[in-house]
Amino acid sequence: MVKPGSLQRARLDNGLEILVLEDHRLPLVSLGLSFRRGEAMLAPEDAGLASFTAELLERGAGGRDANEFAEYVDEIGASFGGAAGWDSLSVGVSGLSRDLDRLFEVLADGTLRPHFEAEEAERARAERLAALERAKDDPATLASWYTARALYAGHRYGTPLSGDAESVARLDAARARALHQRVFVPNDAIFYASGDVTAKDIIARVRAHFAKWPRGEPSPTGPPPPLRTPEQRRILIVDRPDLGQARIAVAHEGLSRTDEDRLAASLMNLVVGGSGFSSRLMTSLRSEQGLTYGVYSGYRLRRQPGPFVVSTFTRVPEVRRTLDLLLGELERGLEEPPGEDELVWARSLATGRFSMGLETSSAVMNGLVDLEIYDLPRDSLDTYRSRVRALTEADSARAARLYLHPERVAIVLVGPAEALLPQVEDLGPVEVVVP
Amino acid sequence: MLCAQPAAALDDPAARTRVTLLENGLVVLTLVDRATPVVSFQMWVKVGSRDETRYTGLAHLFEHMMFKGSKNVPPEEHARLVNARGGRTNAWTSNDFTVYFEDVTAESLPLVIDLEYERVANLEVSAETLESEREVVLEERRMRTEDRPQGRAYEALFATTWQALSYRSPVIGWRSDVERATVEACQEFFDTYYSPNNIILSIVGDFDTDATLAHIRRTFGTLSPAASIPRSPTVEPPQKGERRTRIEFDLRAPILTMAWHAPSTGHEDAEPLDVLGQILSGGRSSRLYRSLVYDAELALGASGGYWEFQGAGLFVAGATVRPGKSIREVERLLIAELAALGEQPVSPEELEKAKRQLEVALVGSLATNHALGARIARDFASFGEVRPLEERLQRIRAVSAEDVQRVAREYLRPEGQTVVEVVAPPADLQAGS
Structure with missing residues (x-):
């Protein structure tokens, strides 16, 4: 792990936070800005606007049109990109440290001076519509889309992160420009740099490029999702008659990224289904029964509570047996919550994975920026291991009681409805949809 | 500049x-x-x-x-x-x-x-x-x-x-x-x-x-060693003419993939072929992105690259066709881009850009112990030694515009190409495909 002492912090007068992590092992640098608002701030009918805005940053900025900008980035072997998550919007660039001048220039242009040119927006929109249509060819994507819809219809979480055909069709340059003005304010942003850099130099460069950027009013974060969803068990079949393997998702509401129970819930989840080969679900469905290649469960931690989702896949005739075993393991999570014997390995696994996930300076920086995005304590990476080690059997049992609800889940199946319907119609109300 | x-x-x-x-x-x-x-x-x-x-x-x-x-x-x-x-x-x-x-x-x-x-x-x-x-x-x-x-x-x-x-x-x-x-x-x-x-x-x-x-x-x-490890004696005969396979599948975005025979790992043409792949698909300024995705708006993505194996090699190119667009037209544009590389030498700027992209990617691949472990093991398995990074960088730097043109002509020949398309069954075929 990168030594904590190599992290430097600063703040410009306009409120821009600066994080710099020096790591001179390789002549590489990665820099960017993250803003504390993402897709979750939008209404469902605007879904995809943040993601669209982020993409347009690389379609013309500063003195260069889209093609010139791409050429300018590619010439030095750099990578530049904007992206939106549920809770943040980010723009980043990486390349060789000796190209720092140009890396800063493209980052500043992309962030502060994007063109949002109408013709480019039209191209991006057409590409996104085609990509959404293409995504329907992927059963896993369909399962994820319809799981979101089953839990959160009417809320932003109910529409895919990058929008749906209806919302994307409404995207244009003017709306992207307006969102950029609202979200891209320095007092709601974090600048980060990691790699072969020196803090002093980086801070001076940030000042030169970003000090004149005026403050703005941070936007609201968006309304909360339902706290209890679904109210009762419901089943959604997404009809794909051609598939030999059905995708299965079982879901209900979870908890937020900042919930005090998040570590206890995550540790409990490692035992139930979040740890790959060691988990109860994998042992049952894969190792013992040979029903699937993989099964995973997890809490999607967002600013507002995101879903808890178990996902797997199996040959169509075995869907019911798989579902019964899967629901049985969730019930067992409540009745026989993880015991100390299981928590011993789960704690090691959690802390070991955490340490190994911080092998590179850019990974450490991602973790640090994430803490800033969610206003979590700045020493969270340092205290993670001790917080995990302090979790007890009682914490795990309480987390299971509060955050596992096998009795009221949304079940989403992607596959041939004709063969799936008879297997599940006694489990609850079934809706069949054509993607 | x-x-x-x-x-x-x-x-x-x-x-x-x-x-x-x-x-x-x-x-x-x-x-x-x-x-x-x-x-x-x-x-x-x-x-x-x-x-x-x-x-x-x-x-x-x-x-x-x-x-x-x-x-x-x-x-x-x-x-x-x-x-x-x-x-x-x-x-x-x-x-x-x-x-x-x-x-x-x-x-x-x-x-x-x-x-x-x-x-x-x-x-x-x-x-x-x-x-x-x-x-x-x-x-x-x-x-x-x-x-x-x-x-x-x-x-x-x-x-x-x-x-x-x-x-x-x-x-x-x-x-x-x-x-x-x-x-x-x-x-x-x-x-x-x-x-x-x-x-x-x-x-x-x-x-x-x-x-x-x-x-x-x-x-x-x-552990006791084996007396010998059997390996297949088979050699692939030269391909004498284009081969095509069509697969019907319930999908919205057709897929086009093409391949040409290329040398196995360690060959001196590996670097020119890598540069060729980079010119075709390295970033938004690359030729295939510009032609198929940006200008024609027919594909969602397009790429070309050299795939090396121990006993064979391929140059693979392909594209994901946008729903409702013509796979024939995508193929025509893709082949035109490949042919252009054989007809004209690439410009010095384009060549330098491709080399720089390869260099940055190579340096980036040293970031984790896992990646390093894989690199030295693969090197030793393939060449009986751990090849210095500098040697590979030198070979990339030495690639000339003529080299790129030569490998494009030598390997991407029409009579040696294989084309596979995955498309919706006829009843569902979109107009134009």
Whole structure:
């Protein structure tokens, strides 16, 4: 792990936070800005606007049109990109440290001076519509889309992160420009740099490029999702008659990224289904029964509570047996919550994975920026291991009681409805949809 | 203006690799790096789907069986023990190699060595575990290939491009073979290929070299070598004319893939071919993005690149067609871009850009111990040495516009091309396709 002492912090007068992590092992640098608002701030009918805005940053900025900008980035072997998550919007660039001048220039242009040119927006929109249509060819994507819809219809979480055909069709340059003005304010942003850099130099460069950027009013974060969803068990079949393997998702509401129970819930989840080969679900469905290649469960931690989702896949005739075993393991999570014997390995696994996930300076920086995005304590990476080690059997049992609800889940199946319907119609109300 | 100055000379960590050859033929590559408390242990077995003679998919099915128990370790316990120490373990199989790895914190390295030795020395393949794991592999096959248009495309591309070499069969195997492979076939495969003289261990990270080597001698050092490792004698005859395969599948975005025969790994044309791939698909300023995605707005993505194997090579190009757009038109534009590379030398700026992109990618690939471990093992397995990064960079820098034009002409010939398209069945065909 990168030594904590190599992290430097600063703040410009306009409120821009600066994080710099020096790591001179390789002549590489990665820099960017993250803003504390993402897709979750939008209404469902605007879904995809943040993601669209982020993409347009690389379609013309500063003195260069889209093609010139791409050429300018590619010439030095750099990578530049904007992206939106549920809770943040980010723009980043990486390349060789000796190209720092140009890396800063493209980052500043992309962030502060994007063109949002109408013709480019039209191209991006057409590409996104085609990509959404293409995504329907992927059963896993369909399962994820319809799981979101089953839990959160009417809320932003109910529409895919990058929008749906209806919302994307409404995207244009003017709306992207307006969102950029609202979200891209320095007092709601974090600048980060990691790699072969020196803090002093980086801070001076940030000042030169970003000090004149005026403050703005941070936007609201968006309304909360339902706290209890679904109210009762419901089943959604997404009809794909051609598939030999059905995708299965079982879901209900979870908890937020900042919930005090998040570590206890995550540790409990490692035992139930979040740890790959060691988990109860994998042992049952894969190792013992040979029903699937993989099964995973997890809490999607967002600013507002995101879903808890178990996902797997199996040959169509075995869907019911798989579902019964899967629901049985969730019930067992409540009745026989993880015991100390299981928590011993789960704690090691959690802390070991955490340490190994911080092998590179850019990974450490991602973790640090994430803490800033969610206003979590700045020493969270340092205290993670001790917080995990302090979790007890009682914490795990309480987390299971509060955050596992096998009795009221949304079940989403992607596959041939004709063969799936008879297997599940006694489990609850079934809706069949054509993607 | 971009200067052609190369990246500053790098301290290539792999240059410090120590190579130890045990008497039984086992190669041990050790590379100490104390920057992080992480160790990557990798066991590279020089066997892959290309070595299968009876049941295709056996190398991969066997890789799964390596997690299903041995004399002293019950089924799945290997993974559980590594996970319980906070480590990560998995394995993968390719056409040429089967690789098992554990990424752990330093204090768990002795356990990992014992566990890997245990399954190589004492594996037990039982009929019961084979039956259950066979089903797991069939689910993997459905997920990766049968229900996935991209998987169908590549399976067909290999099967059509190669007619003689065993590279033609999918790594995961044909369904019928996976359904029928026997315990005896697994055991015979194990006895034939899992010998110390067919294995390379690669260990990178924070550990004591002498203690680790002593531990490996006490364990792996006791294994008996095989008298010889059989390899297929087959040589692919030259392709005399275009080959086409069409696959019908319920999809919205048709897929086009094309391949041409190219040299196997280590050939002097590797770098010109890599540069060629970069010119075609390195970033938003690349030729295929510009032509197919940006200007014509016919594709969602398009790429071209050199794929190297131990006994063969391919240059592969392809595109995902936007729903409702013409796959014929996409193919026409793609071929026009490839032909242009043979007709005209690339400009000095375009050449420098491609080389720079390759250099940055190479430097970036040194960031983790796992990536370093894979690089030195692959190098040793392919060339019998760890090739200095600088040597590879020099070869990239030496590529000229003439080289790029020459390899485009030499390898991307119309009579040597194979085309695979995955499209919706006729009733659902979109207008224009």
